[in-house]
Amino acid sequence: MKEDRPLILITNDDGIYAKGLRELIDVMCLFGKVLVVAPERAMSGMSAAVTLENPLRVFEVEKNDNYESYKCTGTPADCVKAGFNLFEKRPDYVVTGINHGPNSATNVVYSGTMGATMEGCLHGVISVGFSLCDFDADADFSKAKVWVARIFQKVLEKGLPERVCLNVNIPQGDLKGAEICRQTRGHWEEEFEKHKDPYNHDYYWLGGNFINEEPDAAGTDLYALKNQKISITPVKVDYTSLETVEEMKKWKF
Amino acid sequence: MKEDRPLILITNDDGIYAKGLRELIDVMCLFGKVLVVAPERAMSGMSAAVTLENPLRVFEVEKNDNYESYKCTGTPADCVKAGFNLFEKRPDYVVTGINHGPNSATNVVYSGTMGATMEGCLHGVISVGFSLCDFDADADFSKAKVWVARIFQKVLEKGLPERVCLNVNIPQGDLKGAEICRQTRGHWEEEFEKHKDPYNHDYYWLGGNFINEEPDAAGTDLYALKNQKISITPVKVDYTSLETVEEMKKWKF
Numbered sequence: 001m002k003e004d005r006p007l008i009l010i011t012n013d014d015g016i017y018a019k020g021l022r023e024l025i026d027v028m029c030l031f032g033k034v035l036v037v038a039p040e041r042a043m044s045g046m047s048a049a050v051t052l053e054n055p056l057r058v059f060e061v062e063k064n065d066n067y068e069s070y071k072c073t074g075t076p077a078d079c080v081k082a083g084f085n086l087f088e089k090r091p092d093y094v095v096t097g098i099n100h101g102p103n104s105a106t107n108v109v110y111s112g113t114m115g116a117t118m119e120g121c122l123h124g125v126i127s128v129g130f131s132l133c134d135f136d137a138d139a140d141f142s143k144a145k146v147w148v149a150r151i152f153q154k155v156l157e158k159g160l161p162e163r164v165c166l167n168v169n170i171p172q173g174d175l176k177g178a179e180i181c182r183q184t185r186g187h188w189e190e191e192f193e194k195h196k197d198p199y200n201h202d203y204y205w206l207g208g209n210f211i212n213e214e215p216d217a218a219g220t221d222l223y224a225l226k227n228q229k230i231s232i233t234p235v236k237v238d239y240t241s242l243e244t245v246e247e248m249k250k251w252k253f
Numbered sequence: 254m255k256e257d258r259p260l261i262l263i264t265n266d267d268g269i270y271a272k273g274l275r276e277l278i279d280v281m282c283l284f285g286k287v288l289v290v291a292p293e294r295a296m297s298g299m300s301a302a303v304t305l306e307n308p309l310r311v312f313e314v315e316k317n318d319n320y321e322s323y324k325c326t327g328t329p330a331d332c333v334k335a336g337f338n339l340f341e342k343r344p345d346y347v348v349t350g351i352n353h354g355p356n357s358a359t360n361v362v363y364s365g366t367m368g369a370t371m372e373g374c375l376h377g378v379i380s381v382g383f384s385l386c387d388f389d390a391d392a393d394f395s396k397a398k399v400w401v402a403r404i405f406q407k408v409l410e411k412g413l414p415e416r417v418c419l420n421v422n423i424p425q426g427d428l429k430g431a432e433i434c435r436q437t438r439g440h441w442e443e444e445f446e447k448h449k450d451p452y453n454h455d456y457y458w459l460g461g462n463f464i465n466e467e468p469d470a471a472g473t474d475l476y477a478l479k480n481q482k483i484s485i486t487p488v489k490v491d492y493t494s495l496e497t498v499e500e501m502k503k504w505k506f
Contacts, residue, residue, distance in 0.1 A: 047300035056458070078459065106491075164497050234498055239361055
């Protein structure tokens with residue numbers, strides 16, 4: 001039988017064995033043939049990092065009529081590159097997640113899930129990242145999955161502009177619809193926890209508190225989430241501040 | 254003597270022993286007290302990755318009246334966080350590089366140097382990343398250094414908008430001035446080189462060719478570099494596509 005279903009490449013940053021990944025596979029099998037290439041271990045906070053100093057390996061995990069899955073020793077963005085380079089058919093879409101925990105506000109900068117989504121976007125295909133605001137390894141994805149299907153279907157219908165992908169964050173609990181948002185301004189404070197190892201040497205662990213710099217701003221992703229709405233934030237892979245280009249052209253060197 | 258010089262935090266992604274870092278220290282000592290926190294090994298392609306799954310360690314390397322330097326086991330962005338968290342005085346500026354090799358076009362997405370620059374920007378200080386278009390470990394930075402000083406001095410004079418940092422790329426050879434640019438559109442092709450290890454197992458190495466999708470577009474960073482001009486690209490840490498927000502608000506869910 002000739003394969004005429006679209007090919008959907010899935011990855012995440014919680015690793016190949018995360019529950020959220022299996023839940024996303026379930027949903028995406030509704031839309032086409034699924035190709036999973038996911039990190040062999042958790043890769044949270046990896047941003048769009050790629051592996052340049054070390055080799056990469058890719059191993060088959062599972063194969064059936066609906067999907068094939070592979071684990072990769074690299075980062076989430078490496079997994080997307082693997083999906084585009086090591087298989088006969090070029091993926092038609094890249095879908096990432098479902099992340100355990102939100103990737104809202106400035107955390108999009110650090111997110112491995114969103115790094116992979118942006119990598120899909122750089123390959124010129126529709127790319128969407130999904131995150132559930134629940135860090136539990138056994139989180140309940142049942143309500144989220146219905147919305148993942150609904151949002152993805154809408155994206156297929158409407159399309160996305162070139163060089164723009166989506167960052168979708170889904171609250172836990174009762175959902176009051178979806179809202180198109182902008183990235184909330186904020187930053188991390190008190191980021192280094194100091195500890196001592198058994199040999200009395202100092203080490204640090206990155207932690208800290210996220211400070212929302214505009215907690216009452218309607219239209220931001222954190223505001224939507226606080227009001228039990230799904231936030232859908234369109235994300236650019238062109239980082240240029242065009243306003244600043246115009247302003248700086250007046251500078252004389 | 255009371256310290257009244259500004260504190261300039263320096264990091265890079267080529268590691269604490271890279272020549273480009275030492276050259277940048279030289280230049281930045283003209284502008285203030287320098288605090289170096291740099292990765293203990295090469296961290297190219299690390300984007301804005303942060304270390305969440307592992308501890309971090311920081312070791313003093315050198316200390317004198319003009320600068321203190323520390324090596325860190327983490328990523329370039331971790332190094333910036335360390336610079337803001339582990340020392341008495343908060344840095345006034347973050348300056349990164351001088352990178353061995355360009356961080357132009359879409360490579361800003363993968364660059365550890367620019368990930369660190371964006372981390373500085375997220376901390377609310379003026380942040381500038383410098384790269385030389387020469388991958389040689391013993392590259393000649395003499396012409397570049399003069400321009401690093403000149404550009405940084407101009408930035409101090411003019412300031413930068415909030416949530417905007419600079420990505421400065423400097424060609425090797427004769428320089429024909431500096432130009433304010435936007436990020437060139439492009440992508441990587443044929444990214445996976447296949448090899449066999451001594452045990453006959455496959456492995457891959459990320460390589461490939463960068464495809465410039467707009468090679469003749471004046472105003473792009475690659476066009477400036479091709480014409481022997483320094484490219485200065487203002488980079489946003491807010492990735493929202495505001496045009497797409499407006500467009501998507503018409504979608505009905």
